Amino acid sequence: MNKPRGYFFPLRPGSRKSGRLRLSSKLRSIQLIITLTFMAVTAAVAVIVSIMLYGKFANTAEENANLNMQQIIEQVNYNLELYVKGMGSIFATAEKQITSTPSIDSPLLYERMDTLMSSREDLVSVAVFTPQGKYVVGTPGQTMRMNTGLESQSWFTTAKRTSEISYSAPHIQNLFKGRYTWVVSISKLIQYRENGELRTGVLLLDFNFRTIDELSKQVKLGKRGYAYILDPLGNIVYHPQQQLIYAGLKYENVEPVLEYAYRSYLDESTGEKRFITVRTLAQTGWKIVGVAYYDEIVTTKRDLNQFLAWFLAVVLVCVIAVSVFLSWLIASPIRKLERTVKQVAEGDLNTPINVSGAYEVEQLSRRFNMMLQRIRQLMEQIIYEQETKRKGELEVLQSQINPHFLYNTLNSVIRLAERGKTDEVVTMIQSLSRFFRISLSKGKNIITIQEELDHIRHYLVIQSFRFKNKFRYEITAQEEVLECQTIKLILQPIVENALYHGIEMLPDEGLISITAGLQDGLILIRVSDNGLGMSRETVNGILSGSVKSTSGSGVGVRNVHERIGLYYGREYGLAFQSELEEGTVVTIVFPALPAGEAMDKQKEETNL
Amino acid sequence: MKSLRVWLTVLLCGVLWISVSSCFNASPAYISTSKTRNIHLIVKMNKGDYWNTLKLGAEAAAKEFNVNLTFKAPDSESDIEEQVVMVEESIKEKADVIILAASSYMGLAQVVDQAAYSRIPVISVDAEVGSAKVRTYVGSNGYEAGQKSAERLIQLLGGYGEIGIINFTNSSLTPDSGKTGSIDYGARDADEREKGFLNYAARFPNVKVVQIAYTSSSTSDAENLTREMLNKYPGLRGIATLNEIASQGAARVIQGLERDSVKMIAFDSSPSMMESLQDGTVQATVIQNPFSNGYLAVKYAVEALEGMDIPERVDTGTKLIDLENMLWPENQKLLFPFVR
Numbered sequence: 001m002n003k004p005r006g007y008f009f010p011l012r013p014g015s016r017k018s019g020r021l022r023l024s025s026k027l028r029s030i031q032l033i034i035t036l037t038f039m040a041v042t043a044a045v046a047v048i049v050s051i052m053l054y055g056k057f058a059n060t061a062e063e064n065a066n067l068n069m070q071q072i073i074e075q076v077n078y079n080l081e082l083y084v085k086g087m088g089s090i091f092a093t094a095e096k097q098i099t100s101t102p103s104i105d106s107p108l109l110y111e112r113m114d115t116l117m118s119s120r121e122d123l124v125s126v127a128v129f130t131p132q133g134k135y136v137v138g139t140p141g142q143t144m145r146m147n148t149g150l151e152s153q154s155w156f157t158t159a160k161r162t163s164e165i166s167y168s169a170p171h172i173q174n175l176f177k178g179r180y181t182w183v184v185s186i187s188k189l190i191q192y193r194e195n196g197e198l199r200t201g202v203l204l205l206d207f208n209f210r211t212i213d214e215l216s217k218q219v220k221l222g223k224r225g226y227a228y229i230l231d232p233l234g235n236i237v238y239h240p241q242q243q244l245i246y247a248g249l250k251y252e253n254v255e256p257v258l259e260y261a262y263r264s265y266l267d268e269s270t271g272e273k274r275f276i277t278v279r280t281l282a283q284t285g286w287k288i289v290g291v292a293y294y295d296e297i298v299t300t301k302r303d304l305n306q307f308l309a310w311f312l313a314v315v316l317v318c319v320i321a322v323s324v325f326l327s328w329l330i331a332s333p334i335r336k337l338e339r340t341v342k343q344v345a346e347g348d349l350n351t352p353i354n355v356s357g358a359y360e361v362e363q364l365s366r367r368f369n370m371m372l373q374r375i376r377q378l379m380e381q382i383i384y385e386q387e388t389k390r391k392g393e394l395e396v397l398q399s400q401i402n403p404h405f406l407y408n409t410l411n412s413v414i415r416l417a418e419r420g421k422t423d424e425v426v427t428m429i430q431s432l433s434r435f436f437r438i439s440l441s442k443g444k445n446i447i448t449i450q451e452e453l454d455h456i457r458h459y460l461v462i463q464s465f466r467f468k469n470k471f472r473y474e475i476t477a478q479e480e481v482l483e484c485q486t487i488k489l490i491l492q493p494i495v496e497n498a499l500y501h502g503i504e505m506l507p508d509e510g511l512i513s514i515t516a517g518l519q520d521g522l523i524l525i526r527v528s529d530n531g532l533g534m535s536r537e538t539v540n541g542i543l544s545g546s547v548k549s550t551s552g553s554g555v556g557v558r559n560v561h562e563r564i565g566l567y568y569g570r571e572y573g574l575a576f577q578s579e580l581e582e583g584t585v586v587t588i589v590f591p592a593l594p595a596g597e598a599m600d601k602q603k604e605e606t607n608l
Numbered sequence: 609m610k611s612l613r614v615w616l617t618v619l620l621c622g623v624l625w626i627s628v629s630s631c632f633n634a635s636p637a638y639i640s641t642s643k644t645r646n647i648h649l650i651v652k653m654n655k656g657d658y659w660n661t662l663k664l665g666a667e668a669a670a671k672e673f674n675v676n677l678t679f680k681a682p683d684s685e686s687d688i689e690e691q692v693v694m695v696e697e698s699i700k701e702k703a704d705v706i707i708l709a710a711s712s713y714m715g716l717a718q719v720v721d722q723a724a725y726s727r728i729p730v731i732s733v734d735a736e737v738g739s740a741k742v743r744t745y746v747g748s749n750g751y752e753a754g755q756k757s758a759e760r761l762i763q764l765l766g767g768y769g770e771i772g773i774i775n776f777t778n779s780s781l782t783p784d785s786g787k788t789g790s791i792d793y794g795a796r797d798a799d800e801r802e803k804g805f806l807n808y809a810a811r812f813p814n815v816k817v818v819q820i821a822y823t824s825s826s827t828s829d830a831e832n833l834t835r836e837m838l839n840k841y842p843g844l845r846g847i848a849t850l851n852e853i854a855s856q857g858a859a860r861v862i863q864g865l866e867r868d869s870v871k872m873i874a875f876d877s878s879p880s881m882m883e884s885l886q887d888g889t890v891q892a893t894v895i896q897n898p899f900s901n902g903y904l905a906v907k908y909a910v911e912a913l914e915g916m917d918i919p920e921r922v923d924t925g926t927k928l929i930d931l932e933n934m935l936w937p938e939n940q941k942l943l944f945p946f947v948r
Contacts, residue, residue: 241668242941247942
């Protein structure tokens with residue numbers, strides 16, 4: 001069974017490849033292709049999604065920051081408004097108390113003022129001045145400094161100019177000894193009574209600026225953002241870095257702020273991108289300006305982008321892991337199959353292929369297994385056929401020198417010679433000689449039908465001596481058939497069969513008739529006898545080999561059938577027609593081949 | 609053919625990845641505030657409005673540029689050794705930058721060289737130090753300040769009369785003769801102011817600087833020196849004081865005398881000085897810009913760390929404040945540090 005390597009499935013010449021080619025073929029492996037494709041697709045999707053998310057989130061972050069800032073400034077604005085309103089109501093209370101007092105220097109007023117002072121921690125001083133700038137009354141009782149320049153201070157001049165309550169910008173109050181305080185002054189022209197006389201004066205309330213300062217200072221817009229306050233004229237009321245602004249180290253672009261009461265915009269006048277939010281205080285006209293640095297929003301963006309980078313890295317790692325595993329899962333049964341097939345290709349047909357895995361691979365493996373099985377079957381069949389053929393040939397060869405036949409024939413010759421029947425002896429020996437010459441045919445297997453018919457005639461001549469003319473025979477053939485080819489010695493076994501089984505036991509004279517003819521490109525040789533005939537079982541048994549002839553040359557009828565099948569194809573061979581007591585007709589059918597073609601067939605056969 | 613396709617895919621992926629990651633990591637161009645720096649600020653003294661305001665300015669910048677500011681100062685302006693020790697400590701603590709207001713021009717020179725040797729940049733603020741390793745000086749021009757003081761005083765005196773000067777320096781070691789020693793341990797700013805004053809006064813033949821007294825860092829010492837001076841020169845018409853401590857001491861004496869005949873030009877702006885200015889004891893005061901000094905020193909320190917080019921000298925200017933302009937809005941902030 002073990003054939004030499006490469007006998008059935010020789011390795012393709014291209015299968016031994018150079019190193020470079022092997023590398024590139026490795027790169028074309030399913031596993032790598034799946035891995036890379038999977039990776040590329042997933043990475044692309046992840047990147048695209050990330051970019052989209054980034055854009056979306058970055059915008060949202062910016063919007064949120066902006067909104068957040070606006071809310072904070074709104075809140076500050078609200079708080080300041082509330083605070084300023086509080087200052088206003090304190091002022092109103094003070095004014096009411098002063099105007100309602102019959103005399104400005106009554107101790108009752110002092111008491112009331114003191115109560116007012118203690119009610120507000122941020123109230124620094126309450127004082128009334130004459131329009132000429134003379135101090136009338138005040139609390140807490142202070143001594144005024146010299147050189148205050150009061151007449152030119154804005155709270156004083158504004159109060160004199162309008163009858164409205166006026167709020168000053170924060171400034172240093174230099175009126176009273178003991179301290180210099182940053183205050184916001186509220187002032188107004190009022191009427192008061194002194195010794196029963198109605199007079200006009202300026203009421204001044206100083207509020208410590210600390211509260212406003214702290215309210216504003218608390219504003220945290222990112223790490224570096226801040227809020228500042230502008231008065232309606234564009235002077236900076238409060239700025240966390242006011243010193244820097246006065247020193248010229250910082251600059252605020254207040255012009256666009258002054259134009260609007262309520263606005264948010266992006267400002268680049270200082271060289272850096274900044275978000276500006278403006279809100280305006282109702283009572284004082286002060287503008288709260290929130291300043292947030294764009295790069296801090298960018299910081300959020302940077303965080304986001306860092307996160308996305310990490311996210312992408314993690315996704316990529318996961319994708320690589322998954323794709324490597326997945327491709328391994330898919331590729332490994334295929335590789336296993338490939339290895340097994342390679343083993344088969346190298347000649348080991350017994351290699352079992354039981355590869356499990358994907359459905360397709362399993363199917364492929366099963367089909368391949370079936371194919372292999374079929375190959376094995378066919379091979380066995382070929383081997384069997386070869387053996388049978390050789391055995392048949394051997395038998396033919398044996399029959400050619402069948403000693404029993406020779407012995408019988410020679411005995412007949414001797415008997416004829418003893419009786420002095422010289423003519424018959426000559427005929428007998430002649431026939432025997434021709435018989436053997438054709439039998440041998442110089443070792444050729446294929447002879448002409450003419451020769452085959454001659455051969456059988458000589459045989460019949462010899463046999464008719466032996467059977468003492470117990471039968472007659474006739475051989476007829478169409479002219480065009482005679483030059484056709486045939487395998488040799490196909491008629492003898494059939495005729496032998498007819499003689500020994502059909503005619504020998506027959507009480508009457510037997511008749512063997514052989515006709516050869518051409519029909520539809522097929523050669524039909526019919527051997528009929530009028531012998532005993534055969535039962536149907538026997539007929540069926542002959543070709544299947546279950547019925548064996550016990551006498552004769554030993555070259556079985558079946559052997560003839562098989563040889564024809566082998567040479568010309570399975571569809572050709574013998575056909576039996578038999579009736580008990582009537583006789584048998586054996587028809588041999590094979591294609592008619594002119595001399596040349598049969599030679600090819602013969603060559604092919606000898607090669608096998 | 610197939611392998612080519614595979615390689616192309618790989619290449620494409622790579623290019624995509626690089627382009628995406630590079631556009632994500634675009635960094636803006638401004639002073640990076642993402643890194644916290646340790647900057648040590650060592651000034652002459654841990655009290656006084658002047659130094660507090662300077663510290664406020666430094667803190668404002670520290671907040672803006674994400675700086676971790678360490679503030680150090682000896683108890684007294686004349687404590688040179690203590691200041692040297694502080695600089696040495698900062699070197700040991702591996703400060704990123706040391707900002708120094710040197711109490712002594714020469715006394716701190718060596719330790720500054722040492723800092724430079726340890727690759728710590730030194731920025732000097734307010735008062736210079738005798739080292740070539742200093743990256744920049746941030747402060748006022750003392751010489752100019754001295755000239756301003758002299759100009760106003762001589763103007764007030766009508767261009768004639770005896771003038772006394774009370775300066776400050778480390779001359780407590782060698783009182784009254786601080787400039788005679790071979791090594792000048794005085795503070796550079798004091799020196800410069802005095803030089804400026806004297807050079808200006810020298811233009812006026814009728815003006816005579818009769819005495820220059822040096823105070824250590826205490827008002828009572830300054831008071832005593834003023835009293836001595838007034839006793840010694842009864843005809844004294846003008847006094848110039850060249851720092852905050854000296855000014856406070858002298859003002860107190862002159863106010864007590866209730867003597868209008870002595871005109872005084874002070875230095876720096878403590879609240880009590882404002883009070884004296886308003887009640888007419890002091891006619892004017894030369895002020896510096898301590899907030900700007902502190903702020904700019906820290907700002908340039910950060911820029912130096914960023915490897916930016918910084919100017920060798922930053923003059924933050926001086927101003928002469930008198931009763932008239934003391935309440936101008938732009939001066940209020942300088943004179944009265946915002947909320948104390």
